[in-house]
Amino acid sequence: MQTVRSVRSVSLRRSAEKSSVSGKARQTTLKPHVNAVRQVHSLRCLRPVSRGRTHISAVAVPAEPPSEAPVQGLPDDIILSGLQGKALKINEWPSKSELLGCIPKHCFKKDTVRSMYHAAVCTAMTVACGLIGYYLIPMKLAFAPVWAAYAAVTGTVATGCWVIAHECGHMAFSDNKILQDTVGYILHTALLVPYFSWQRSHAVHHSKTNHLSEGETHVPYVQGQKKGDGTMARREKFGDTIYGTVRLLTHLIFGWPAYLIAGATGGPVRGVTNHFLPFMGAEGKHKLFPGQWTAKVYWSDLGIVGFLGLLGYWAAQVGAAKVALVYGAPLCFTNIWLVLYTWLQHSDTDIPHYDGDDWNFVKGALCTVDRPYGAVLDFLHHRIGSTHVAHHVNSAIPHYHALEATNAIKAAYPDHYLYDPTPIGEAMWRVAVKCGAVAPYGDDGKWVFRQASPA
Known part of the structure; x- marks a missing residue:
């Protein structure tokens, strides 16, 4: 065991040295902003920071004692x-092969029968909820609260179908590609998701997780740029309560x-993209739907x-009212769950982003965070929020092996695995209010959500 630890230590040091060398050579579009923003923050952080009109504790109270002591000496x-x-605190990183090597080999194996069982169960539960709404709830104003509860429950259950289709898109459902794409196409189309279009954009998200300019979805604004300074100014003007509420609702x-x-929230290098019109957005290496994906987008549109x-x-x-209540309202809740999961998986006040040569796949994967969603949601949503680190280490791991893979990563790399025990509602509010725009932190390429904005 001591020998293994020594080898891993040497490997991590070599990885850190390589990262340091590449960091010195980086060329990014954000580089002109770095020195100016750092200088502003070094001055602004010497005095108290305005927190807005309502107070949110600087340190979230976790559901259980944190395993790590708080970092000392951070700017205010x-x-x-x-x-x-x-x-x-992480400055040394394992290689991708080392990270994958700690996961048991059988975790990568797909069981078609088991996958089909999970797809059938979540589909049956969703259809059952829909039939209850269609046949048992009267179309009367007095039953508005019942319809609201129906929409919340049915949309939450239907999110399980969404996750199964998501697994198909990752090729984690079956070795039978035709069956896999058929199941994914049907389930996602029934939820008005363009299956192949999203498969492609989501693959880009995984390949550039927490990349500040090339990431895809929930890419943060940057202080010193128009959008970043704008969101910081709005929070200062309206206060935390209004700013956070509006941000939650819009997101x-x-x-x-x-x-x-x-x-929206996609990588700035790709411009304005559209999952139904593949020709929109950047051209060249940053084109979202290159080559054969153009035809696949149109196949998605057809569905x-x-x-x-x-x-x-x-x-x-x-x-139309009946369809809106039975189908449309639950779909809204499914979409809410989707956004909430992805937002909280990669964003928080002390989760860094990287850019240019400071970024690599392992950093992106390990800057993903697992959170406590509870037994019911873990069952309904196939642990999509509580085993997401493992999912980013290798997205082809089926969900029914994700917990074992998570435990393996946690055991092998306890200093790198991220789990935040903060209750979801509290974490959601903190991210909405305090994750406005990032600025540089330290000298190793980290970009963090800073609360003091440049003057």
């Missing part, structure tokens, strides 16, 4: 999450359609148009 404008700044309700239609036609026919038979 860096707030600790339930991670206690753990991600900010959770409009975030998913805005991403599909306009690439969406066809399903919208079915919904239109159904509405003509039973009325």
Whole structure:
């Protein structure tokens, strides 16, 4: 065991040396902003930072005692999450092969029968909820609270179907590619998700996780740039309560359609993208849908148009209001869960982003955070939020092996594995209010959400 630890230590030191060398050579579009923003923060952090009109504790209270002691000596404008700044202490990284090597080999094996069972169960539960709403809840104003509860429950259950389709897109469902894509295409199309389009953009997200300019989805704004300074100014003007509430509503309700239609929160190098129109956005190496993906986008469009036609026919038979309540309202909740999961998986006050040569795949994967969603949601959503680190280490691991893979990563690399025990509601509010725009921290390429904005 001592020999293994010595080898890993040497490997980590070599990895750190390589990272240091590449960091010195980096050329990024953000580099002109770095020195200026660092200088501003070194001055601003010497005096108290305005927190807005309502107070949120600088250190979130975790559901259980943190395993790590809080990082000491941080600037006043860096707030600790339930991670206690753990991600900010990491300066040595394993290689990708070392990280994959700690996971048991059988965790990568797909069981088609088992995958189909999970797909059938979550589909049956979703259909059962829909039938209850369709046949048992009256279309009367007095039953509005019942319809609201129905939408929340059914949308939450249907998110399980979303996750299964997501697994198909990652080729983690079956070795039978035709069956895999058929299941994924049907489930995602039924939830108005363009299957192949999203498969491609989500693969880009995994390949550039927490990359400040080339990432895909929930890429943060940068202080010293127009959007970053704008969001910091709005928080200062309106205060935490209004700013946080508006940000939550816009992200959770409009975030998913805005991403599909306009690439909202996508990587700035790709411009305005569209999951239905593959020719939009950047050209060249940053084109979101290159080559054969153009045709696949149109195949996805065909499915969406066809399903919208079915919904239109159904509405003509039973009325648009009935369809909106039975299908549309739950879909909104499914979309909310999707945005919430992805937002909290890669964002918090002390989770760094990287850019240029300072970034690499391992850093992105290990700057993903697992959170406590509880037994019910873990069952319904196939542990998508509580085993997400393992999912980013290798997205082809089936969800039913993800917990074992997570435990293996945690045991092999306890200083790198990130788990935040903060209750989800508290974490959601902290991220909405305090994760406005990033600025440099330290000399090793970290970009962190800073609370003091440049003057």
